Amino acid sequence: MRESGGARAWRWLREHAVVIAAGLVVLYLLIPIAVIFFFSFNDPQGRYNFTWQGFTLEHWGNAFGIEELTDALITSLKLAVLATVIATIVGTLMALALVRHNFFGRRLANFLIVIPMATPEVVMGAALLSFFLILGTFSLGFQTLLIAHVMFCISFVVVVVRSRLIGFDRNLEEAARDLGATSLQTFRLVTFPLILPGIFGAAMLSFALSIDDFVISNFNSGTTVTFPLYIFGAAQRGIPVEVNVIAMILFFFTVAAMGFATWQQRRAEKMASVRPEQEAGAGMPAGAPAAT
Amino acid sequence: MRRRVVPYLLLLPGTAWLLLFFVVPLYYMAELSLNSGVVGELEFNWNWDNYSEALSLYDTQFIRSFIYAGVATVAALLLAYPLAYTIAFKAGKWRNALLFAVVAPFFTTYLIRTLAWETILFDESPVTEILDALGMAPEGHVLATSGAVIAGLTYNFLPFMILPIYASLERIDVRLIEASKDLYASAAQSFWRVTLPLSAPGVVAGTLLTFIPAVGDYVNAQFLGGVGNRMIGNVIQSLYLTQSNYPAAAALSFLLMALIMVAVFVYIRFAGSEALMGEEAV
Numbered sequence: 037m038r039e040s041g042g043a044r045a046w047r048w049l050r051e052h053a054v055v056i057a058a059g060l061v062v063l064y065l066l067i068p069i070a071v072i073f074f075f076s077f078n079d080p081q082g083r084y085n086f087t088w089q090g091f092t093l094e095h096w097g098n099a100f101g102i103e104e105l106t107d108a109l110i111t112s113l114k115l116a117v118l119a120t121v122i123a124t125i126v127g128t129l130m131a132l133a134l135v136r137h138n139f140f141g142r143r144l145a146n147f148l149i150v151i152p153m154a155t156p157e158v159v160m161g162a163a164l165l166s167f168f169l170i171l172g173t174f175s176l177g178f179q180t181l182l183i184a185h186v187m188f189c190i191s192f193v194v195v196v197v198r199s200r201l202i203g204f205d206r207n208l209e210e211a212a213r214d215l216g217a218t219s220l221q222t223f224r225l226v227t228f229p230l231i232l233p234g235i236f237g238a239a240m241l242s243f244a245l246s247i248d249d250f251v252i253s254n255f256n257s258g259t260t261v262t263f264p265l266y267i268f269g270a271a272q273r274g275i276p277v278e279v280n281v282i283a284m285i286l287f288f289f290t291v292a293a294m295g296f297a298t299w300q301q302r303r304a305e306k307m308a309s310v311r312p313e314q315e316a317g318a319g320m321p322a323g324a325p326a327a328t
Numbered sequence: 329m330r331r332r333v334v335p336y337l338l339l340l341p342g343t344a345w346l347l348l349f350f351v352v353p354l355y356y357m358a359e360l361s362l363n364s365g366v367v368g369e370l371e372f373n374w375n376w377d378n379y380s381e382a383l384s385l386y387d388t389q390f391i392r393s394f395i396y397a398g399v400a401t402v403a404a405l406l407l408a409y410p411l412a413y414t415i416a417f418k419a420g421k422w423r424n425a426l427l428f429a430v431v432a433p434f435f436t437t438y439l440i441r442t443l444a445w446e447t448i449l450f451d452e453s454p455v456t457e458i459l460d461a462l463g464m465a466p467e468g469h470v471l472a473t474s475g476a477v478i479a480g481l482t483y484n485f486l487p488f489m490i491l492p493i494y495a496s497l498e499r500i501d502v503r504l505i506e507a508s509k510d511l512y513a514s515a516a517q518s519f520w521r522v523t524l525p526l527s528a529p530g531v532v533a534g535t536l537l538t539f540i541p542a543v544g545d546y547v548n549a550q551f552l553g554g555v556g557n558r559m560i561g562n563v564i565q566s567l568y569l570t571q572s573n574y575p576a577a578a579a580l581s582f583l584l585m586a587l588i589m590v591a592v593f594v595y596i597r598f599a600g601s602e603a604l605m606g607e608e609a610v
Contacts, residue, residue: 058414061407062429065486068444069436075447086450130342137335145339148346154536154592155585156544158561160350162568162581166360167353169574187349190342248438250547251561255568267439271551275443283440290435294428 069287076280083274095277099285102278108266109282115178115262116246119185124239126186127193128231134194135201149191160188161255168256176258184256185249189242196241200234233301240293247286361578370574378579386563386580390587393559396474396549397542400481401489404538405531407482408489412530413523416497430490438484442551445480446471449552472554480548488537496530497523532599536592543588560584 049056075085079092100106134145152160164184168174174183208230212222250264257265267279364375383390415426433441448455449470459465470476500523508518546561553559560580567577 054410055414055418057410058426061411061486062426064407064483065429065433068441068448068483069432071444071447072436072440075444086447087452126342126345129338133335133338137338139332139335142335145343148343148351152346152350154540154588156540156561156588158544158546158564159581159585160353162564162577163353163357164349165568166357166574166578167349170356170360183349187345190346194342244434248434250439251545254565264437264439267437267443271439271443279440283436286437287432287435291432298424 072280072283072287076277076284078277078280080277085275085277085280095281099278099281102276104261105263105266105276105278105282108261108263111178111260112247112263115181115185116243118182119189119246120239120242122182122186123189123193123242124235127190127238127242128197128235130190131194131197131201135198149194152188153191153195157188157249157251160184161252164252165255176256177260180256180258181253181260181262184252185246188249188252189245192241192245193238196238197231197234200231200237204230229307230304233297233304236297236300240290240297244290357578357581360574361582363575363578365575367572367574375575378575379583382576382579382583386560389558389560389563390583392557393543393561393584394587394591396478396481396559397539397545400478400485400542401535401539403478403482404486404489405535408486408493408534409531412490412493412497415494416500417502427494430487430494433483433487439547439551441484442480442547445476445483446551449476449479471552472557474553474557476552477548477557477559480552481542481545484545484548485538485542488541489534492533492537493527493530496527496533500526528599532596536595540588540592544584 075088076095077091077093078085078088079090079094080087081089100109130145130149133139134142134149161184164180164187165176168176168180174180204227208226209222212226213219217225248264249262250268253262253265254268261269263282267275270276270279359372360370361378362374362376363370363372364378365371411426411430415423415430419426436444447453450456451469451471456465456468456470459470460468464475466473504526505518505522508522509515513521543559544561546559546565549557549559549562564577564580564584567573567580
């Protein structure tokens, strides 16, 4: 008995329904990015960049031509770099304590790390502003932004580095010690290089969170303007097309960084799987003595 | 002896930072919420009226925020599951590309993503015209409706739903699913009785990661909504930053946090707690 064409198409649809739905969701995820990309080539006649008027490369050529916008971007980059460095160091230390040690108060420390992630940003922003206002020692501006950004990045760093540490083969450390390495040497030459991709991933996440943050910054910026704050302010009077251009530049930059991180990860995995009978030192970072 | 001090030393900087700039500020906000008076002559006098006033003045925005966030969370779950399932079990060599597509929206600024939706749903845009033709855009508008705000919330927090569900599906031992099929479960039975329950931690984590930020959000309501779509975040923002009515704003923030805590607590009791605390180490 042969199926009719319609029945066959129907059966095919039913069998692939999940994949088709997934494809549509991917489309939904990507459409706004495509819109941002295409509208960075728009040539709007009025102040608003909402309808397609014509193609131009003018705004890509003028990407950093709007002084206020460029200043805001520079502020955001500085803030993100500083917040990332501090949060990554502090968070990595916390993750090491939580995974490697059993101590009184561990559950409490875990709780302290989870709770900021479970608090809406508007509450965190409002609480910090209340604190700064009543205390009066910090003037609102770059320093209060930095305090706030480090605060909300720490938890994410801990979570990312911790998951890397949990999947860590501790035999490698024991091997290093058996071979006479001190605990500091073991950390520097074995542990650290192996968790480095996790730390790098955590740093990237911090950077992305910081450069993207609007709500908490909105509360604690004083008169300092970051990139998202500039966009918010400009939204009322019409957003210049250059904002789309910079958004796309940031996008491509992040994609490149992600590619680099993936490559690093692969390298570390290769390094962890090196066995003495294989070519000693293959995939080891420069400066590390080959394990013999 | 030295080893026992080590974990505390490692924890010290981070814990100090979180205590000083997260916990202590909450205390200050609690105090502020019991003040009365205006800026310059604020006075602490256990003014609980701030809370009752906040509730009676802004109950609509509270209810609206929880409804919008709830609908957006359910919508995100329905969209996320098929994609997470496909990435975990059917993607093969496409897995990394699909995961990239999931996180790609994070690489563009949150505000710009939301503005992109404003462009997509703008009055004369093709999407609006299609929705209008389907009778889903009253008077040719999509912007400034509840639907637009909920769509924006769903979009912006969708990756937070997809990633945890994917992570828990990916961890499932495929032999369990095979075993259920060997025991004559149909595909549907095996999904509902084996796969779905095993992915529950991911679903719980995903719903929390979507719902909590969505309740407090005010960016989507600001850009995609109208006056009738203001959420509680908009109220807190404007009380703090334009009207400088700090006691009322602090009371509202506290109420919001408390209500979310209650909602999360009830949900966790109902759905199991292992997902929230993450894997226990060691």
